[in-house]
Amino acid sequence: MSVLPDCYCPVDGTRVPSGALDWCCPACRGPLDLDYSPTPAPLKSLAGRVNSLWRYAECLPLGEAECTLGEGRTPVVRLTEKVSAKLDFLMPTLSFKDRGAVMLAALAGRLRPERVVADSSGNAGAAVAAYCARAQLPCTVFVPEGTSAKKLEQIGAHGARLEVVAGDREAAAVAARAVADESGVFYASHVHNPYFLHGTKTYVHELWEDLGGRLPDVLVVPVGNGTLLLGAALAVAELHTAGLIDRRPALHAVQAAAVAPLAAAWQAGADDLGDDVVAVVPTFAEGIAIPRPPRARQILRAVRESGGAFHTVSEDQIRHAQLDLASRGLYVESTGVACWAATREGGSVAAVLNGRAAVVPLCGAGAKTGLAVSRSV
Ligand SMILES: Cc1ncc(COP(=O)(O)O)c(C=O)c1O
Numbered sequence: 001m002s003v004l005p006d007c008y009c010p011v012d013g014t015r016v017p018s019g020a021l022d023w024c025c026p027a028c029r030g031p032l033d034l035d036y037s038p039t040p041a042p043l044k045s046l047a048g049r050v051n052s053l054w055r056y057a058e059c060l061p062l063g064e065a066e067c068t069l070g071e072g073r074t075p076v077v078r079l080t081e082k083v084s085a086k087l088d089f090l091m092p093t094l095s096f097k098d099r100g101a102v103m104l105a106a107l108a109g110r111l112r113p114e115r116v117v118a119d120s121s122g123n124a125g126a127a128v129a130a131y132c133a134r135a136q137l138p139c140t141v142f143v144p145e146g147t148s149a150k151k152l153e154q155i156g157a158h159g160a161r162l163e164v165v166a167g168d169r170e171a172a173a174v175a176a177r178a179v180a181d182e183s184g185v186f187y188a189s190h191v192h193n194p195y196f197l198h199g200t201k202t203y204v205h206e207l208w209e210d211l212g213g214r215l216p217d218v219l220v221v222p223v224g225n226g227t228l229l230l231g232a233a234l235a236v237a238e239l240h241t242a243g244l245i246d247r248r249p250a251l252h253a254v255q256a257a258a259v260a261p262l263a264a265a266w267q268a269g270a271d272d273l274g275d276d277v278v279a280v281v282p283t284f285a286e287g288i289a290i291p292r293p294p295r296a297r298q299i300l301r302a303v304r305e306s307g308g309a310f311h312t313v314s315e316d317q318i319r320h321a322q323l324d325l326a327s328r329g330l331y332v333e334s335t336g337v338a339c340w341a342a343t344r345e346g347g348s349v350a351a352v353l354n355g356r357a358a359v360v361p362l363c364g365a366g367a368k369t370g371l372a373v374s375r376s377v
């Protein structure tokens with residue numbers, strides 16, 4: 001069994017040894033990072049490996065995958081001459097969260113807590129519930145009221161206990177954190193636990209492999225808590241440090257205009273969120289409606305260092321993008337179309353592409369929410 005890397009606080013350097021159930025920095029309560037800088041395997045050595053994200057074993061902090069559901073290796077399809085989509089809604093639980101959830105369940109499987117607790121706008125909770133079922137770990141998921149009925153059904157079907165919390169996404173997080181410090185609890189936080197990011201980074205390792213050992217000029221990424229974006233930044237750094245890519249792609253981050261604290265900070269030229277409290281206005285993109293993402297500073301820095309930018313999309317753009325994708329044969333949930341809304345003609349990513357090639361993720365399946373056009377926010 002591989003030795004687990006330690007965690008550390010990127011703000012004050014406090015270290016948390018592997019095997020501890022701490023979910024945040026004991027000094028400042030901020031999210032932790034993993035002290036782990038792996039070297040990816042060269043392209044040619046990947047042939048013949050297992051057809052899941054576990055083929056990138058050299059870059060995964062948990063060497064084994066007993067609770068795997070075959071996640072990863074999602075297809076890339078062309079949308080326009082220069083823009084392709086990576087179909088991450090084709091994951092076992094129908095969203096990209098499986099990439100990180102499998103890492104959390106594998107870690108919990110090693111630590112054998114009395115129970116696992118998570119909070120979510122729906123997709124991360126469904127993924128954690130599924131992988132806990134696979135790993136035979138008791139699981140409780142806190143969700144905000146108003147979470148899509150299909151997501152609630154999915155979480156319950158996997159045998160997780162559901163706690164529906166009055167209030168918004170932040171209220172669900174607060175309720176989960178209230179039990180996260182109890183003894184024997186593993187807080188499977190996709191936001192705080194850095195193992196999650198070392199799962200989402202496989203999105204980029206797969207792209208690199210599928211494009212024959214290179215990456216597109218631009219990666220367009222939805223950002224709520226920024227787990228796909230920070231995972232992407234980790235993978236780009238690993239590939240670049242190993243000399244496996246010579247150019248880093250620009251990371252273009254997309255938020256819903258209704259709840260866009262990071263886009264606002266970006267506009268203001270800030271390197272962190274201000275003190276203003278961002279109101280949670282209802283949006284079709286409920287999965288990215290996060291008013292105070294704990295990793296805000298890291299997300300802003302990653303976008304800046306990549307040469308990318310922040311973008312917002314309106315509710316109308318989301319609605320039209322979802323219908324547009326459906327008319328092309330792709331049925332995607334309303335949060336999962338945000339990147340396409342920004343990148344298709346008329347969007348602000350489209351305006352800055354200048355002929356560069358881009359990949360957008362389609363992150364969640366349409367069956368989870370239905371069409372935005374037939375419901376109100
Ligand atoms: C479909 C979908 N896309 C994007 C996101 C945003 O992910 P993150 O909060 O990690 O930025 C979520 C989060 O729930 C989601 O469900």
Ligand SMILES: [Zn+2]
Pocket residue numbers: 009010011012013014025026027028029030
């Ligand atoms: Zn700290």
